[in-house]
Amino acid sequence: AGPVSAQGSWKPVADTVREEYLWAWRHYVDRALGADHIKPISGGREDFFVEGHSVGLSLVEAVDTLWLMEADDEVALAVQWIVDHLDFDVDAPFQVFETNIRMVGGLAAAYHCTGDSRLLDRAKDIADRLLPAFTRSPTGLPYRYVNLATGQVSDPETNIVEIGTYIAEFGVLTQWTGDSRYYDLAKRAMRVAYDNRTELGLLPHDINAETGRWRNRQATIGPPGDSYYEYLWDGYRLFGDPDLKQWYDTLTEAILTRQAERRDGLLWFPQVDAFTGEVLSREQSVLAGFYAGLLAESGHLAEGRAYHDAFSVVQDRFGVIPTFVDYSTMTATRVDNALRPEFADSALMLWLATGDEVFRERARTHFENMRSTSKTTYGFASLADVTATPPSQEDTCPGYWWSEQMKYYWLLFSDTPRLDYRDNYLSTEANLLRGARR
Ligand SMILES: O=C1NC[C@H](CO)[C@@H](O)[C@@H]1O
Numbered sequence: 001a002g003p004v005s006a007q008g009s010w011k012p013v014a015d016t017v018r019e020e021y022l023w024a025w026r027h028y029v030d031r032a033l034g035a036d037h038i039k040p041i042s043g044g045r046e047d048f049f050v051e052g053h054s055v056g057l058s059l060v061e062a063v064d065t066l067w068l069m070e071a072d073d074e075v076a077l078a079v080q081w082i083v084d085h086l087d088f089d090v091d092a093p094f095q096v097f098e099t100n101i102r103m104v105g106g107l108a109a110a111y112h113c114t115g116d117s118r119l120l121d122r123a124k125d126i127a128d129r130l131l132p133a134f135t136r137s138p139t140g141l142p143y144r145y146v147n148l149a150t151g152q153v154s155d156p157e158t159n160i161v162e163i164g165t166y167i168a169e170f171g172v173l174t175q176w177t178g179d180s181r182y183y184d185l186a187k188r189a190m191r192v193a194y195d196n197r198t199e200l201g202l203l204p205h206d207i208n209a210e211t212g213r214w215r216n217r218q219a220t221i222g223p224p225g226d227s228y229y230e231y232l233w234d235g236y237r238l239f240g241d242p243d244l245k246q247w248y249d250t251l252t253e254a255i256l257t258r259q260a261e262r263r264d265g266l267l268w269f270p271q272v273d274a275f276t277g278e279v280l281s282r283e284q285s286v287l288a289g290f291y292a293g294l295l296a297e298s299g300h301l302a303e304g305r306a307y308h309d310a311f312s313v314v315q316d317r318f319g320v321i322p323t324f325v326d327y328s329t330m331t332a333t334r335v336d337n338a339l340r341p342e343f344a345d346s347a348l349m350l351w352l353a354t355g356d357e358v359f360r361e362r363a364r365t366h367f368e369n370m371r372s373t374s375k376t377t378y379g380f381a382s383l384a385d386v387t388a389t390p391p392s393q394e395d396t397c398p399g400y401w402w403s404e405q406m407k408y409y410w411l412l413f414s415d416t417p418r419l420d421y422r423d424n425y426l427s428t429e430a431n432l433l434r435g436a437r438r
C-alpha cells in the first residue's frame with residue numbers, strides 16, 4: 001500500500017477517475033479503434049506519426065493504464081488488437097524520439113504488466129527499426145527520423161531531448177532480451193552531449209547529429225532539454241550505471257547554481273545562455289513542471305517542493321496551466337494547453353517521496369479542472385485558450401493522455417494492489433517499466 005494516509009477519503013475520487021477513463025475508452029473502441037487519436041468533439045479518427053496511416057497509438061498508450069485499473073477485459077481487447085493489427089512495416093519516416101517513448105515504451109509496459117511475450121516481440125520489432133538512426137550517425141547522436149521499412153534516416157538538426165531520451169526503454173529491452181546494443185547506443189548518444197557541456201557545466205538544447213556541434217546557446221530544463229536530464233537520473237535508478245549518475249549530478253549542480261532564480265519567494269528556472277549564464281527568458285513551459293518531481297527523487301527534495309509550489313500558484317491563478325507563463329509578470333504568453341500532464345506527474349513523484357497530502361490535493365484540483373474544461377462528447381479535448389470563458393476546446397486528444405495524467409491520478413488516489421508503491425518506475429511517457437504486481 002502507499003504511504004500511510006486516510007485512504008477512505010480518496011476512494012471516491014479514484015472511482016471517478018476510473019469511470020471517466022473507461023467511458024472515454026469505450027468511445028475510442030466504438031468510434032476510433034486502431035486510430036492514433038480519437039477526435040473527442042466529432043468522434044472522428046486522427047493520425048499522429050504519419051498522415052494517412054495510424055498505428056493504434058492511443059490503444060498502445062492505454063494498455064498499462066487499463067491493467068493498473070484492473071480493467072482486464074479491456075486489456076485483453078487491446079492486446080488482441082495489437083497481435084492482430086499492429087504492423088510497423090510502414091514505408092514512411094517516423095520521429096525516432098516520439099516512436100520510442102510512446103510505442104517502444106507502451107509495448108514494453110504492456111509486456112511488463114501482462115507478461116505476454118508477444119508484446120515484447122513487438123517492442124523489439126519497433127526498436128530494431130529505430131536503430132539505423134543511431135548506427136548510421138557518424139557521431140552516435142541519432143537522426144530525428146527513420147523510415148521503418150527501409151531504414152533511411154533524415155534530419156540531423158536535432159536537440160538533446162531527441163538524442164537523449166532512450167535509455168529507459170532501450171535499457172529494459174537489453175535487460176529482457178540480453179542484447180546490449182540498445183543500452184550501449186542510448187548511452188553513447190547521452191555521453192556526446194555531456195562531453196560537450198560548456199565551462200559553466202550547462203548544455204545548450206540544439207545539436208547537429210552529424211557534426212556533434214551545438215546549434216544554439218540557450219540552456220533550458222523545459223523542452224527540448226527536459227527529458228535528457230530526466231533520463232540520466234532514470235538510467236542510474238533503473239540500471240545502477242555510475243556514469244549516468246555522475247553526469248546527472250554534474251549537470252544538476254550547474255543548473256541549481258546558475259539557472260535557478262527566486263522571485264517573490266518562488267523558485268523558477270529561467271532560460272540562460274549556456275556559455276555566459278545570462279538570463280535570456282523568464283518564460284516557463286508547462287512541460288517544465290516535471291522537473292519538480294525529478295529534483296525530489298534525485299536528492300534535491302527542497303528544490304523539488306519549491307518548484308511545485310511555484311507551479312501550484314500558476315494552477316490556482318489560471319485553473320489550467322497555460323503552455324507558457326512569464327513568471328516575472330505571471331502572465332500567460334501562450335494560452336493553449338494540449339492536456340499537458342506534467343504538474344500531475346511531479347505531484348505523484350513528490351507524494352511518493354514525501355507522503356505529504358498537499359500533493360494529492362493539488363493533483364485532485366488538476367483532475368477536477370481538467371474534467372470541467374476538457375470533457376466533451378466522446379472524450380477529453382485539448383484546450384485552445386485556457387483564459388477564455390469557458391476555455392475553448394480543440395477536436396483532438398493526445399496519445400499521452402491515455403498513458404499519463406489519468407494513470408497518475410489513479411495511482412495517487414486508488415492505492416491499487418497492482419503497483420509496488422515502494423519500488424516502481426514510470427518513464428517520461430508514464431510507461432510502467434518496473435513495479436507491476438501481477
Ligand atoms: O515527455 C513528454 N513530453 C511531452 C508529452 C507531454 O507533455 C509526453 O509525450 C511526454 O510526457
Ligand SMILES: [Ca+2]
Pocket residue numbers: 227290427428429
Ligand atoms: Ca514526460
